[in-house]
Amino acid sequence: MRVGHGVRVLEVVPGEPMGGYADRSHGVGGVLDPLEVHVVTFAAGGHRFALVVADLICVNADIAGSVRAALRELSIDSCWVAATHTHASPEAGCVPGGAPTPPDVGRRLLAAAVAAAGEAVAAEQDASLISTRTDVDGLAGRRTAGDAEPVAVPVDALVVTTAAGVAGVVTVTPVHPTVLPADNSDVSADLNGAIRRALAAPGRWVVAATGAAGDISTRHTRRGHGAAELDRLAALVAGGLRLEPAGEPGPDAVHPPLSQRLSLAPKSADEASAATRATAADAADARTRQVFEQGRRIARDLAAHRRGEPYDVDVQAVRLGGVTLVAIPGELFLELGEAIRAGAGPDVVVVGYANGYLGYLPSLATPPTYETLVSPVRPGSGEQVADAAAELARSAAHAEEST
Template sequence: MTQSLDPGRGFSVGTAVVDVFPPAGTRMAGFAARTEPSIGVHDPVSVRALAVDETCLITVDVCGLHETTCQEIAAALPLPAASIAVTATHTHAGPCIMPGRLGGHDERVLAEIRSAAITAAEKAIARRTSAQLFYREATGIGVASNRRHGERRIDPPAQLASFHGNDGTPLAWVLLYPCHPVVVGPANRLISGDYPAFSRGALESAAPGSTAFFLPGAAGDVNTGHSAEASYSLSQKTPRTLAEAERLGTLIAEKTLTATPRPLPTDGPAAARQLVVDLRLEPLDDVGPEEMAAKWRSEAQATDPGRAALLRTWMQWAQQRRADEELSWHAPVTAFTWGPLTLIGLPGEPFLATADEIAAGLDGIVMVTGYTNGCPGYLPAKDEYRFGGYEVLDAHRYYGMPAPFAAGSAEELVRAAVKLASM
């Protein structure tokens, strides 16, 4: 697992990991149908930082991060805010830490995770050492499925960037695979990073002493083969267990490692840019919140516990609506340039087509992930609105947003990302 390097060239790279262990009884985010809190920790909330020259990527094993939390983390670090990308791995087995979204937040756990992110980033920056960048990708993984259109076959690549020290030893891995971390289902009550945690473990086992990072890509419409609505119930027809998460996570990493890595040239120091796009929200419901709440209240009295918990979440959403709510959101788009590799960070949950469009508009190697610097809900491709479904019509309620993002919002992010990376 070593590569021949030119020690006189490369990036300045450092990593750090700080783990957080939420106490039993912490509410868990990701499934509105989950009716009870955690009973323990299978694997901790891993907070990881990768410093590359004057850029810093921070990943957190949670379902989502509020943009305010990301801004607070960035403000505490000795780098420009535009040089910091804070990304949720989007595990649906993590703690509730988003104020007003995804089940709310536990203030103590949120504070601990915020502190862990700052500490990890500071350590990573202090530990920077010379390294060279390699890249590989693998297809035929056989895990990802279009959860909205099961008849459409997809085969997104697993992309793997790695930084190697002057002796050829891998120091850091950045694995991107666009697939929802919902292998572990809503019946699970153990805090876990889902399959990404096992992918990281497999990479680190391949190079002891290295640190692995996972990015969930543009996975808004991708999972392992069930509809989003399948998570409305606590009973599952397919195996959604920690054992299955371990199997799939290990499989993804091992298949990716079989691809041949190639060294990437260092075209000057790493660079970062950020652009904020104002996105419009547009209500799509035929009736008002009060009428919908009355319907949900009636249904909740005669349905299963999981569905009833979901409906209570929707009723709470209806109660919080106001006539003067702002129907827009400021969306940060981030671009890191590491030599010929461009890492794009988008907020929220974009669909796979969005990543494909961005990659098609840029030269060189492009890695696109969502869930970065804020997560306010789904950003479907424009042509998906006619199909309706959870991501278009319903998800904004669990996210605590007044309405879904208007059709065309994803395409605005595409234009912003291409413009930003081309500057």
């Protein structure tokens, strides 16, 4: 297998709208740390796959398609485009159900992705790939109302090794990168950028993606809202990850991604109406209650413009050596991300916010929370997506075994 990496800064425009927080009214003021677009290419067996990870609140299907088409000109056969979901980035059309990408944001993302992809292809070298996982205590917890208990957050890493040692790392952390608050006006990759810095070393590139983070954040574990707290939390991740290969790498092969289109039903009239009447009586703190009320306002808007036709989304899986990546076009709850892994094997890594943005995909049994209020789809949609993803991951692994 040959693996390459490239990176470009994602330019921002002072004053342009920022995404992520419903109660944010100001635009971009400055730069805390530059937003980046990373591309990692994997090539073997006549197929080249690229993973594009951008420091944006989301990527919608329109810009993902544009990037995919442009990268074909660089002999990249297939690619995924994922957002880190930082809430300190320009607005990118991140609304429930997805929206068109603002043209100027799309233009800048496309230019950065093409340049980074060209660099990645040129930098490809013989390498092996393994996946590792560690449970990180004290990093984050479930942000749902009434649940302030921290959890051991499972952080995955793809480790790229050459004859000279570890050449690169792709981390996938199922945590909302929302350490910086709503009143922050400086762009930043937030937690993902801090993880990149914490793992950086001479001769080693680092990419930080976000996993099934729908209900996981640092709301109850962070001790501040600035750069020092970002570094503290990132150090927990870096200190726990084991980058030295503990086993043999998988087969030297890259297979074309498998894809399944799902039609997810929108909320019914009764479900939409019930969402607007939900209360936050058991909310753990003032911020949780405030966010819950924001969710009710969004739910009222969704109910007023209720959609009749289903939402079509693409769930995908790709086999890279002995590792299977799964792409989810929205915000899956952690328990459903873990259900995919449980149903498809320990070598599965779930990447969220990839190839489109539907919104939250909570589990069927979730009580009313901000996430369920603003989700545009019916309860059980999360399980529908997770089941399809697990089946695709099993099929991808089986296809490799058959070759």
